[in-house]
Amino acid sequence: MEALVAIAIGLLTAGGIYLMLRQRTYPVILGLSLLSYAVNIFIFAAGRLAPGLPPIIDKAQAGYTDPLPQALVLTAIVISFGMTAVIVLMALGSFLSSGDDRVDGGAE
Amino acid sequence: MSLALIAALPFLGALLPGLTIRAGRSACALGAGVFTALALGMVALHAPAVLRGEVVQTRIDWLPALGLNANFRLDGLGLLFAGLILGIGLLIILYARFYLDRADPMGRFYTFLMLFQGAMLGIVLSDNILLLLVFWELTSLSSFLLIGYWRHLPEARQGARMALAVTGGGGLALIAGMLILGRIAGSFDLSDILTQREAIQASPLYLPALILILLGAFTKSAQVPFHFWLPHAMAAPTPVSAYLHSATMVKAGLFLLARLWPVLSGTEVWFVLVAGTGLLTMLFAAKVALFKDDLKAILAYSTVSHLGLITFLLGIGTKAAAVAAVVHIVAHASFKAALFMLAGIVDHAVHTRDIRRLGGLRRLMPVTFGLVAVASLSMAGVPPLNGFLSKEMMLEVAAHTPVLGNAWILALLATAGAMLSVAYSLRLLAHGFLGAERGDYPARPHDPVVALWAAPAVLVAFVVAMGLWPMPVAGWLVDAAAGAVTGAAVQTHLALWHGLQSPALWMSLFAFGAGLLVYAAYRPLRDLWEMVVRPEGKAMFDACLGGLGAMAQGITARLHDGALTRFIAIAVVTIVAAAGYGFATGGYVAGSRVLTPVEFAPLVAWGLLVAAIAGAVVLHRQRVLALLLVGVIGLMISVGFAYLAAPDLALTQITVEVVTVVLMLLALNFLPALTPVESGAWRRWRDGVIAGAAGLGVAGLAYALMIRDAAYPAISWFHLAQSKPGAGGTNAVNTIIVDFRGYDTYGEIIVLGIAALVIFALAEALLVPGPANDRLLARNPGEGDAGDVHPMMFVVATRLMLPIAMMVGTYIFLRGHNLPGGGFVAGLVFAIALVMQYLASGQGWTQARQRIDYHAMIGTGVLIASATGAGSWLAGRPFLTSNYGYVHLPPLEEFELATAALFDLGVFFCVLGAVMLALFSLARLAQRGGDRVQARAFDAPLPEDH
The missing domain is CATH 1.20.58 (Methane Monooxygenase Hydroxylase; Chain G, domain 1)
Structure with a gap:
């Protein structure tokens, strides 16, 4: 399972960076979303994997997974929505103001 | 507490001028003066104890883990400097009141002046060297403001910038040096550091620490080769020059040398660096002073020269030299501050400071002349003035300090310095005031009002008194200060006459004679001087700065030319390369x-x-x-x-x-x-390789992390163990969010709220008339859209779902403390339920039925969270301490009530408001862009032409 999660993180990172290297705003935004996923899962994975052991206190349960990375990631997910929304608005603003959605303001 | 209070008084006083200036300029000056006098009085209250040899201390823990504490100390040296800062400060406040023009913003001046005074006082009262560094930087900043006070003058702005660059840069070096020193001594408190002379001097880090500290001290005290900022700082109003650039700030470097004298001095390298720099500065600047024409420039270079003299004395490293340094600090502060103020008076009266356009002012400005005469003769070291006392002591020390086995070297050089001092003092006096009256003064010279010459007169009176009766006037203070510098009790004997066998007497006489000769031969010397090409400090500084700027710009342009893709690519490649290097060279198991x-x-x-x-x-x-x-x-x-x-x-x-x-x-x-499609195949391959390498690296890192246990025990187990007993909830994630790490969450919801407000503002900016708005208006929406804007099935379903979704959201919120859920999720569920209404029934319909302002909702959320946090203050606990209890209302099961739930409610409102505001802002753009908006949704027929 660890390998699968690691591969998923790697793919999300690679896809995110590839899209962020595109020249239009929209793929860059998508790329940033993918990269946020990757970072969130990475932080989550720092708590190690423990399927079936949610951090809900229960005497019947054998153990618990690490709750701290989860708490960090929970707020990070919500904040990344705020960040995405700001960037979307900036991209919209730049497109509507100039009629062009290039990231670097012109052909390279 | 009182030392901290003394240090705080000028800062409090700095708040005052903004208010008192409304009551007039005198009230403003009075306010600043009262705070200064109050601080001086409180220092004086401690004086008896300090003079008995005690060290008054105030200790306040600030960040003990970092060694940064607000610890203050007042010993003899601190007493001397605090007295200088506050005493001369009072005189400067009086002088500035009458010096500044009606058009100058006086409130601002006094605010800056008090800020500076507080910073300077903080330096001399700090016991903790980290605290001292904070004040040190504050003096650089406040002097920047003061030098640039006449901000309409380009030379004021340039001078201010230069002073900030040089003293601020030295400050950075000083920070490094002090950190090393603290590391060696194992403490950042002077009280501890000063006891560790052997350990510090034996440390291999002694030399780097010394060099860095000296860089800080030398830049501040304008020692060669960092002296050039001081003459340019003369663009400041004269009260500033008198205060900062003669009496106080430039002495901060000397203070530091004196403060650390017990632990740093006495080594070969200290002697070479400090005494050598001081001597060089003294001679070089004295020579330059001789050939300057601006009164303030002469005084500025003379100040540099005298600072060099004091540095030289501190560098010698003997007790007698340290005592002489202390005496000269007092003497120089008094006569030089007076001279600066008098130069300002001349400038005021004659409208020029160019000595070539002066002369013959003796009868026209008799009072000014008298004061200048006494002060400049003291500067020349003429008996029976205080400048003579300290100069004699300096010459005595020089005569008894052999260098390279030869007692004559220092004696000769010191005498040469004294000679130059005599020559430029004479020139200042003679060219400025003696000689025939002229007919071409830019303005009619006259003595100023009493209030303007009162301040320099007080200082000149001190100059005379200290010269005539050195022991009763200053002996006690010198003893205390020198005792603090040397760390041993000092019984100084200050006297004008030491007998014929004293070498200093003969050196002095020689210096007078030679100085007179130099003055007499001024014309030919001047011609010689004009012929020599001299390096210009400002030009070199500007070239250096320009070069650095160009270099920084070049590097930045290469790395980040404004193209995001390029920047991301460079950053990713760098990170991957660094990580790859680390992996290749590290031992992976x-x-x-x-x-x-x-x-x-x-x-x-x-x-x-x-x-x-x-x-x-x-x-x-x-x-x-x-x-x-x-x-x-x-x-x-x-x-x-x-x-x-x-x-x-x-x-x-x-x-x-x-x-x-x-x-x-x-x-x-x-x-x-x-x-x-824009990028070619090569570019896509390149990006693919970069992205692939990064992905591979991250995957490998994640895998390596997950297949091993944490190197240190995680703190999470505390949270798990305390979740129920400590926070009263069984969902450890939720208790961390709303309780253990509630402060983080508090910050996060505020960030989220700010992000939403930014989005709203961005949308607003697009809606004002402009190209973006034009494009929105020119948009033709609806082409190719589905024919039915508000499908009936969708509308009905969402309306039915709304209460159900809200109930689910409420449930998720309520159970959050014990089971998965909580304010974040509940806020999002509510947001989705509302968004569905917008989507199905249209913005007009939804907005007309929903009278909630999303801004207010964000604000409510933050306020609820804040109030919950502040509520714990009522119980005498720290911010956001939570509490909980169990309540039993008869028909219901027993349930728990926690303050954390209230906090979570704040989170809920903030999240809901932020999400809705973000989406609503976008919807507003759509509305401007021609999307059909109607108050009634599907139940009204659409216009045929839409």
């Missing part, structure tokens, strides 16, 4: 953790995730499709969270995914539907 077995269902979800990622990347040009695939990715991640024992994350991820997709769809409404 595989982890030993038992791996989690792979099951079938998660494998399927993983397959979907991988396929969706691949699809999103490959098909990213088709924007709607790519968005849907990203939605699938989010969904699968949410499933993964659910499987991997993170139900809270799963809930959050899935709800955020919904609002994100809605947001992106709204945005896509305006953006082109397709991304054109």
